[in-house]
Amino acid sequence: MPIQASKGKASSTTKAPRVKTRRASAYHHGDLPQALKRATLEVLSGPDAHLLSFRDLARRLGVTTGAPYHHFKDRTGLLVSLAVDGYGHLHDEFVRASQQSSEYSLQIEALTLAYLGFARREKGYYTAMFLPEVSAALTPELRAAANRSFDLICTLISQHNAQLTQEQVSERTVTIWSFLHGMITLSAAGPLSRRLPYGKQDHFAISSVKRCLGISAT
Secondary structure, eight states: OOOOOOTTSOOOOOOOOOOOOOOOOTTSSSSHHHHHHHHHHHHHTSTTGGGOOHHHHHHHHTOOTTGGGGTOSSHHHHHHHHHHHHHHHHHHHHHHHHTSOSSHHHHHHHHHHHHHHHHHHOHHHHHHHTOHHHHHHOOHHHHHHHHHHHHHHHHHHHHHOTTSOHHHHHHHHHHHHHHHHHHHHHHHHSHHHHHSOHHHHHHHHHHHHHHHTTOOOO
16 A cells, blocks of 8 residues: 655655666676577577677677686687587487497497488587687697597497408598598588488488498398
């Protein structure tokens, strides 16, 4: 119930003091590095990935344009950090896939599907992992993260192909990785997906990878 003014006295209103609000800054945003990464993943997952900039990220998060520089040297530093995370997630996917069966053929099938699934589901990470500026940076941490996934495939092939030299194993792994990356790239661009739906792409990929490794596709 509103309070009414006493009779014969003019009513008075007391204005509450204005509280100054401070725009969020690098020091009032919680975990800004993670927020920057999440915002970057959103951008990289969309059609405007080429427009990514610290200025745009700062605007999205409501922080000053200089705030991101407190945590990452530049845009490349942020992207490299995301690529390291992405390779880590991909390695975890590979580990889970390889543990689904003890049969070599089924392990290769699971790893192929794990790669395609990760690339489609985690578009932001996948884009960061293969950006030219990230590849050019190739920091020790990034190299180590990428090698873990690559080496897992090499180890599996070596265990079931004792007649192959390490160089031959590496060449086959490069061939498989290049083939799958090409499928993802062409499918996203349109030409492949118009000719080969995702379901058929998976079957084609599995058959092709097995053929490369000399495994019966049956």
